[in-house]
Amino acid sequence: MVKVMVVDDEEMLRTRMKSLLELEDYEVFTAENGLQALEVLKAENPEIVVSDIRMPGMDGVELLGKIKALAPAVEVIMLTGHGGIESAIEALKKGAFDYMSKPVNFDELCIAIKRALEVQALRHQMMFQQAQLVRTEKLSAVGELGAGVAHEMNQPLMAISTHLETLLMNEIIDGNPALKTKITKIKDQFNRLSTIVKRMHAYSGSRNEGFVQDTVNRPVQDGLFLFTQQFKDHNINVSLELDETLPPVHIDRYSLQDIVINFMVNARDALDEKFSLQEGGEVRVISRKLEVSKAVLVGLIDNGIAVKGGSEKSLFDPFFTTKPPGKGTGLGLSVSYNIIKAHDGYINFAPLKNDRKIFYFVIPLDRRNNLLSMPGFNEELKAFFESL
Ligand SMILES: Nc1ncnc2c1ncn2[C@@H]1O[C@H](COP(=O)(O)OP(=O)(O)OP(=O)(O)O)[C@@H](O)[C@H]1O
Ligand SMILES: [Mg+2]
Numbered sequence: 001m002v003k004v005m006v007v008d009d010e011e012m013l014r015t016r017m018k019s020l021l022e023l024e025d026y027e028v029f030t031a032e033n034g035l036q037a038l039e040v041l042k043a044e045n046p047e048i049v050v051s052d053i054r055m056p057g058m059d060g061v062e063l064l065g066k067i068k069a070l071a072p073a074v075e076v077i078m079l080t081g082h083g084g085i086e087s088a089i090e091a092l093k094k095g096a097f098d099y100m101s102k103p104v105n106f107d108e109l110c111i112a113i114k115r116a117l118e119v120q121a122l123r124h125q126m127m128f129q130q131a132q133l134v135r136t137e138k139l140s141a142v143g144e145l146g147a148g149v150a151h152e153m154n155q156p157l158m159a160i161s162t163h164l165e166t167l168l169m170n171e172i173i174d175g176n177p178a179l180k181t182k183i184t185k186i187k188d189q190f191n192r193l194s195t196i197v198k199r200m201h202a203y204s205g206s207r208n209e210g211f212v213q214d215t216v217n218r219p220v221q222d223g224l225f226l227f228t229q230q231f232k233d234h235n236i237n238v239s240l241e242l243d244e245t246l247p248p249v250h251i252d253r254y255s256l257q258d259i260v261i262n263f264m265v266n267a268r269d270a271l272d273e274k275f276s277l278q279e280g281g282e283v284r285v286i287s288r289k290l291e292v293s294k295a296v297l298v299g300l301i302d303n304g305i306a307v308k309g310g311s312e313k314s315l316f317d318p319f320f321t322t323k324p325p326g327k328g329t330g331l332g333l334s335v336s337y338n339i340i341k342a343h344d345g346y347i348n349f350a351p352l353k354n355d356r357k358i359f360y361f362v363i364p365l366d367r368r369n370n371l372l373s374m375p376g377f378n379e380e381l382k383a384f385f386e387s388l
Pocket of ligand 2: 262265266328331332333
């Protein structure tokens with residue numbers, strides 16, 4: 001519900017506006033002076049403020065300045081008594097959204113509030129697009145850098161490989177089992193390094209491959225592969241349960257890999273918050289065919305801290321984060337949401353028994369099928385989650 005705060009020193013007016021605005025489905029808070037208004041602003045975060053200009057103590061224009069400093073996105077509509085045109089102009093200069101003269105025409109006030117909300121939504125949308133652009137640009141810069149580094153590493157890696165092979169074939173080594181074990185270990189680590197470099201190269205080189213027919217297992221495996229060491233470092237136990245019989249679907253593999261990585265970063269943070277790098281953290285990565293819904297599901301289960309109470313509805317909103325500044329931008333899930341929308345799929349999370357939860361996405365085998373209107377979709381999901 002949209003929150004509106006009404007600030008006026010006349011009690012009658014406050015009460016009347018509150019009940020009228022409540023009829024329009026706004027959640028309304030009132031304050032009788034500037035100081036109280038600032039308290040309500042901090043506690044309730046209203047989207048819109050309707051404030052009288054002439055008030056004892058802090059007047060409306062001063063209050064407006066303080067509101068704009070504390071919460072620049074809040075739109076303020078000023079009310080003036082007669083002859084208050086000068087202060088109204090001053091208020092507009094200071095960033096008020098609009099002003100109207102008292103006695104207030106309630107219909108006009110409602111229209112002004114609606115317009116203010118529209119402007120807010122537009123501004124929010126623009127900010128989101130800008131942030132997404134920065135994120136994409138960052139990703140592609142990282143991609144290019146990765147491709148460059150991977151390419152540069154190829155030559156020395158090839159050389160090391162050749163030298164290792166020659167060493168292993170040397171007779172001296174054959175006569176020295178301890179040395180041979182050591183060199184075989186080096187070779188194993190080397191193989192791992194080559195795989196990482198190859199995947200980095202593939203990841204950064206083909207980010208723009210677009211949609212292809214493939215099973216969702218590939219992006220899941222590749223995403224997890226890039227994360228294996230991190231999970232180890234954080235003492236998190238990972239198990240991978242892929243359904244090997246999955247049919248191919250129409251997917252953008254690199255975008256899906258991004259979602260898997262987003263899920264993994266979030267699970268890591270939730271686990272760190274609960275276990276502080278000590279043992280006990282578990283992650284299960286699963287893929288599964290949903291027979292009834294004719295779709296495939298990818299999910300990531302973790303036993304980290306629960307989704308914070310009250311935030312369930314906002315998780316997929318742009319900029320929604322419960323993490324400290326600098327740690328989370330609140331874009332991971334909203335970007336994932338957009339990617340899944342482009343796949344005509346469905347993304348959500350669900351609590352599971354034993355204090356666990358699953359973040360998952362579902363992609364229909366046939367894109368023309370709208371999952372939510374697919375008979376049995378919710379029931380199939382529910383039964384599956386209960387079995388986990
Ligand atoms: N596995 C999880 N367990 C508990 N809470 C989660 C989990 N995944 C997401 N959340 C909650 O959802 C919020 C939004 O997640 P999202 O990935 O969109 O943003 P973020 O992780 O905060 O920042 P960013 O991904 O941009 O770095 C998180 O701040 C967190 O509160
Ligand atoms: Mg995240």
